Amino acid sequence: MSKSSDSISKWVIRRLPRYYRFLMELEKAGIAKISSAELAKKMGFTASQIRQDLNCFGGFGQQGYGYNVTALRAEIQEILGLNTRQNAILIGAGNLGKAVATHIEFEKRGLSLCAVFDNNPALIGNQIGQLTVRDISSLEEVCSSEKPSVAVLCIPKEAARNLADRLIALGIKGFWNFSHYDLLHHSDHIVVENVHLSDSLMTLNYLVKNTQEK
Amino acid sequence: MSKSSDSISKWVIRRLPRYYRFLMELEKAGIAKISSAELAKKMGFTASQIRQDLNCFGGFGQQGYGYNVTALRAEIQEILGLNTRQNAILIGAGNLGKAVATHIEFEKRGLSLCAVFDNNPALIGNQIGQLTVRDISSLEEVCSSEKPSVAVLCIPKEAARNLADRLIALGIKGFWNFSHYDLLHHSDHIVVENVHLSDSLMTLNYLVKNTQEK
DNA sequence: TAGATTGTTAATCGATTAACAATC
DNA sequence: TAGATTGTTAATCGATTAACAATC
Numbered sequence A, B: 001m002s003k004s005s006d007s008i009s010k011w012v013i014r015r016l017p018r019y020y021r022f023l024m025e026l027e028k029a030g031i032a033k034i035s036s037a038e039l040a041k042k043m044g045f046t047a048s049q050i051r052q053d054l055n056c057f058g059g060f061g062q063q064g065y066g067y068n069v070t071a072l073r074a075e076i077q078e079i080l081g082l083n084t085r086q087n088a089i090l091i092g093a094g095n096l097g098k099a100v101a102t103h104i105e106f107e108k109r110g111l112s113l114c115a116v117f118d119n120n121p122a123l124i125g126n127q128i129g130q131l132t133v134r135d136i137s138s139l140e141e142v143c144s145s146e147k148p149s150v151a152v153l154c155i156p157k158e159a160a161r162n163l164a165d166r167l168i169a170l171g172i173k174g175f176w177n178f179s180h181y182d183l184l185h186h187s188d189h190i191v192v193e194n195v196h197l198s199d200s201l202m203t204l205n206y207l208v209k210n211t212q213e214k
Numbered sequence C, D: 001t002a003g004a005t006t007g008t009t010a011a012t013c014g015a016t017t018a019a020c021a022a023t024c
Helices: A010-028 A036-043 A047-054 A069-079 A095-103 A136-146 A157-169 A197-209 B010-028 B036-043 B047-054 B069-079 B095-103 B136-146 B157-169 B197-209
Strands: A086-091 A111-118 A131-135 A150-153 A174-177 A191-194 B086-091 B111-118 B131-135 B150-153 B174-177 B191-194
Touching: A010 A036, A010 A047, A010 A069, A010 B197, A036 A047, A086 A095, A086 A136, A086 B197, A095 A111, A095 B095, A111 A136, A131 A136, A150 A157, A150 B197, A157 A174, A174 B197, A191 B197, A197 B010, A197 B086, A197 B150, A197 B174, A197 B191, B010 B036, B010 B047, B010 B069, B036 B047, B086 B095, B086 B136, B095 B111, B111 B136, B131 B136, B150 B157, B157 B174
Parallel strands: A086 A111, A086 A150, A111 A131, A150 A174, A174 A191, B086 B111, B086 B150, B111 B131, B150 B174, B174 B191
Antiparallel strands: none
């Protein structure tokens, strides 16, 4: 039914969480059905794009009717892999790491945060939510028992560069990278999602400063 | 010299901070000149794209030589507007807001964080770096004196939805939106940079779970 | 059934890449 | 000057949009 994930453009995949978000809202509001035209208007897309996107995964609509909100939400939830959990570890228990660990609802996103590490003795032992910050030296031990597939990097550039290979050797398949370093996609099997907050802020700064005169 | 900002694609603009980052590194490493081919290899772009991108803003290279690293870094710094500051306010002093306020180097990104607000009495009065968390009720007062043009939203969905118009009325031109709500671009003069961390994590979760079998 | 709306094919648009003349 | 590498025009590629036949 669903085509190989490689044939689906990354643009489509990046839109899936957005569809999911809007469908959750519609469902919460008690809306039972929606047409691609209505959804397009709400989301600022075209109806065409929505139908194209969804048809990458299957025909979820019904001609003459539209889409059942709950059914479509459930489909996308399944496609996004939110019904199963894979373990994740977080490295770097500073301000940002702490905020990510407590603010992000990993369980709702298909993951389980199972350990937090740091190399700073002042932070090791601290409690972050349910977890205790561990010494980075226990990384191997924890990975061999918990088998995490995702690593969240909230550490400085240099640390990220140095740690990447070690983490891959321990079985990490995906990086959620908040560091300033552009983690390269080492191999086809390693996935990297860069969150460059500073880049994002510089883009905003540029746009605000260059949008006034028009 | 530089064309109207509207004619430059958002893809080019989003790459500028990345160029800036790599050029800073090269400069720090003492590299004086670089060709588009060398830079392309480092950044994972094509040489063609780099030359196209840079030529949106001017001819910064020299035939037969390449680009002077320091000069090009300085040009991009200027284009990104990092040599001037505009005021920014942050709303929401929870975990995430606190981390953003302390972790992000606003001054290096062309902004000055001048105030932090919350509506939670338990947080008002807290110290975050140099700033004291203020009651959201003082928003009008602070904006009329500090004239911020950017608002950072680290608040829940509903709060973001409710606050947006009030902030625009107070002269906010750009939003750095960490909330779950898709702030719509109310008008041509308002710029929104959405940072949907949960969407990013769901995308990563999808990619990891769908990359193994290949 | 007739009307509505999907699924899907075709057309368009814009971004990326390639090619090459200009020039340092 | 010859070699190298840019700036820029042309070709390609892929994503988005439009159109429409299929069908509920």
